[in-house]
Amino acid sequence: xxxxxxxxxxxxxxxxxxxxxxxxxxxxxxxxxxxxxxxxxxxxxxxxxxxxxxxxxxxxxxxxxxxxxxxxxxxxxxxxxxxxxxxxxxxxxxxxxxxxxxxxxxxxxxxxxxxxxxxxxxxxxxxxxxxxxxxxxxxxxxxxxxxxxxxxxxxxxxxxxxxxxxxxxxxxxxxxxxxxxxxxxxxxxxxxxxxxxxxxxxxxxxxxxxxxxxxxxxxxxxxxxxxxxxxxxxxxxxxxxxxxxxxxxxxxxxxxxxxxxxxxxxxxxxxxxxxxxxxxxxxxxxxxxxxxx
Amino acid sequence: xxxxxxxxxxxxxxxxxxxxxxxxxxxxxxxxxxxxxxxxxxxxxxxxxxxxxxxxxxxxxxxxxxxxxxxxxxxxxxxxxxxxxxxxxxxxxxxxxxxxxxxxxxxxxxxxxxxxxxxxxxxxxxxxxxxxxxxxxxxxxxxxxxxxxxxxxxxxxxxxxxxxxxxxxxxxxxxxxxxxxxxxxxxxxxxxxxxxxxxxxxxxxxxxxxxxxxxxxxxxxxxxxxxxxxxxxxxxxxxxxxxxxxxxxxxxxxxxxxxxxxxxxxxxxxxxxxxxxxxxxxxxxxxxxxxxxxxxxxxxxxxxxxxxxxxxxxxxxxxxxxxxxxxxxxxxxxxxxxxxxxxxxx
Numbered sequence: 001x002x003x004x005x006x007x008x009x010x011x012x013x014x015x016x017x018x019x020x021x022x023x024x025x026x027x028x029x030x031x032x033x034x035x036x037x038x039x040x041x042x043x044x045x046x047x048x049x050x051x052x053x054x055x056x057x058x059x060x061x062x063x064x065x066x067x068x069x070x071x072x073x074x075x076x077x078x079x080x081x082x083x084x085x086x087x088x089x090x091x092x093x094x095x096x097x098x099x100x101x102x103x104x105x106x107x108x109x110x111x112x113x114x115x116x117x118x119x120x121x122x123x124x125x126x127x128x129x130x131x132x133x134x135x136x137x138x139x140x141x142x143x144x145x146x147x148x149x150x151x152x153x154x155x156x157x158x159x160x161x162x163x164x165x166x167x168x169x170x171x172x173x174x175x176x177x178x179x180x181x182x183x184x185x186x187x188x189x190x191x192x193x194x195x196x197x198x199x200x201x202x203x204x205x206x207x208x209x210x211x212x213x214x215x216x217x218x219x220x221x222x223x224x225x226x227x228x229x230x231x232x233x234x235x236x237x238x239x240x241x242x243x244x245x246x247x248x249x250x251x252x253x254x255x256x257x258x259x260x261x262x263x264x265x266x267x268x269x270x271x272x273x274x275x276x277x278x279x280x281x282x283x284x285x286x287x288x289x290x291x292x293x
Numbered sequence: 294x295x296x297x298x299x300x301x302x303x304x305x306x307x308x309x310x311x312x313x314x315x316x317x318x319x320x321x322x323x324x325x326x327x328x329x330x331x332x333x334x335x336x337x338x339x340x341x342x343x344x345x346x347x348x349x350x351x352x353x354x355x356x357x358x359x360x361x362x363x364x365x366x367x368x369x370x371x372x373x374x375x376x377x378x379x380x381x382x383x384x385x386x387x388x389x390x391x392x393x394x395x396x397x398x399x400x401x402x403x404x405x406x407x408x409x410x411x412x413x414x415x416x417x418x419x420x421x422x423x424x425x426x427x428x429x430x431x432x433x434x435x436x437x438x439x440x441x442x443x444x445x446x447x448x449x450x451x452x453x454x455x456x457x458x459x460x461x462x463x464x465x466x467x468x469x470x471x472x473x474x475x476x477x478x479x480x481x482x483x484x485x486x487x488x489x490x491x492x493x494x495x496x497x498x499x500x501x502x503x504x505x506x507x508x509x510x511x512x513x514x515x516x517x518x519x520x521x522x523x524x525x526x527x528x529x530x531x532x533x534x535x536x537x538x539x540x541x542x543x544x545x546x547x548x549x550x551x552x553x554x555x556x557x558x559x560x561x562x563x564x565x566x567x568x569x570x571x572x573x574x575x576x577x578x579x580x581x582x583x584x585x586x587x588x589x590x591x592x593x594x595x596x597x598x599x600x601x602x603x604x605x606x607x608x609x610x611x612x613x614x615x616x617x618x619x620x621x622x623x624x625x626x627x628x629x630x631x632x633x634x635x636x637x638x639x
Contacts, residue, residue: 189372193343193366193371194391196391
């Protein structure tokens with residue numbers, strides 16, 4: 001009897017351990033270590049690390065670059081989310097119908113999402129390059145002068161927003177397509193018999209029924225706008241003058257270019273808190289509020 | 294004027310004829326049931342009637358007007374779907390008046406009509422509920438109210454009771470039938486359940502493999518089935534069919550065996566379970582099962598390779614394994630030819 005219990009415990013631990021090791025080593029420990037690092041100053045050969053408490057977080061609020069990259073992030077979110085959601089809904093509506101070449105269209109819309117962000121950035125680098133880039137070539141045909149899209153502080157963020165929309169919209173389309181397919185086709189027929197136009201049906205039936213999808217996508221899009229930075233390595237390195245810099249890239253710079261681990265840790269904790277609050281909001285809203293059943 | 298006339302209607306999917314040259318008419322203010330096994334084309338036929346499916350050839354007239362190429366909303370029909378097709382995010386009131394809003398009916402009128410329709414189907418107290426918080430029967434009523442409020446004189450129903458339990462189904466059968474008569478609706482109702490067809494219909498159109506097998510009143514279908522298919526589809530348990538080739542004619546009631554012997558074109562004979570009685574001589578059968586229903590018992594027995602069902606009052610002293618002789622009045626015999634078509638002997 002006792003042996004049985006021991007065996008069961010042993011099996012339980014054996015099953016639990018691999019996942020636990022991975023989680024602890026790569027998630028929990030780094031999170032805690034980062035938090036501790038943010039409370040201590042950087043150590044060097046001549047000055048050992050010392051406890052500085054919330055000084056790092058005070059620096060964060062006084063740092064104009066931080067506010068710059070944070071507002072960049074907000075603009076990026078505002079610029080990409082509504083447009084890519086709108087496009088995603090339109091694309092999903094198109095490929096949900098029995099149009100010729102539907103599976104080809106679905107793949108075409110989804111391709112940007114499957115590409116790694118680095119590859120996407122390389123493609124768009126070719127579009128945006130001054131003089132020789134595709135955009136300038138096309139605009140040149142209409143007699144419009146060449147622009148340094150990525151080199152100009154006023155155009156660099158919009159340029160990145162456009163690219164991000166291109167990358168994200170196809171991803172969100174998948175969720176909307178799944179959402180549309182859960183709507184019974186009989187609803188469309190019932191509405192058709194009542195004389196409801198396509199627009200009326202979308203507005204009165206499909207859109208409200210897609211609300212849970214929209215909320216899910218909204219929060220994921222918001223999280224993504226903070227998490228996606230790979231393209232900055234290829235396109236702009238955050239420049240010019242931090243005009244395209246984003247929080248995650250700024251953390252990377254602070255830690256590995258400026259070697260200020262303490263401040264980078266404080267920035268990281270701030271970002272983690274922001275993302276955690278958003279994720280909690282997602283659980284609360286998606287699971288509790290937007291349900292019809 | 295809301296009678297329906299269907300002329301030579303055909304619908305082809307790929308190389309399958311789902312509906313094959315079907316013609317019938319539905320008189321105004323009557324209840325017609327399209328009956329048949331699944332895949333017989335009855336739903337496709339209904340969908341062509343309301344315009345959700347286009348016809349390959351043939352015509353549909355509603356109220357004397359050719360509506361074959363008219364879009365669904367302009368044919369003047371309402372429809373109750375099998376799954377009810379309620380909008381899950383709208384409450385009962387909004388569901389009922391969905392169509393009124395589409396047609397921009399003024400608010401006061403909308404409220405009045407919604408209230409009236411809700412009262413007719415007994416939903417007045419539930420107008421603020423979402424469909425998810427309604428029982429199956431209540432959802433069914435919302436679908437009916439939506440159909441009533443549209444004020445179309447033709448109402449199409451696609452297996453509207455198939456998602457309900459047996460007790461509720463019997464209740465709703467009565468209710469739909471009385472609603473149809475009270476409001477003077479022309480109803481076309483699709484079902485595979487012959488009980489629904491028998492109890493509700495003024496006219497039954499029996500379909501098989503896209504073709505009409507027989508059309509007539511429930512009594513006509515029951516008492517004068519045009520073919521073995523009709524005979525076996527209508528009635529529970531189904532009509533007993535014996536192949537002449539596989540039977541010993543001397544076991545039949547005397548007059549019948551004479552008829553059979555004198556007419557070589559007879560292929561099959563049929564007799565309803567309620568007309569069979571246990572007798573001292575007659576067809577020898579071996580009982581293999583009995584189903585006791587209280588007021589009656591259905592006995593299942595074998596005669597050679599055929600299965601025979603017959604009804605007995607109350608609970609007869611019959612057990613599986615018993616060997617009995619059965620007989621029936623000769624005039625209750627249905628006679629079919631080699632192609633399983635009724636013979637015009639009587």
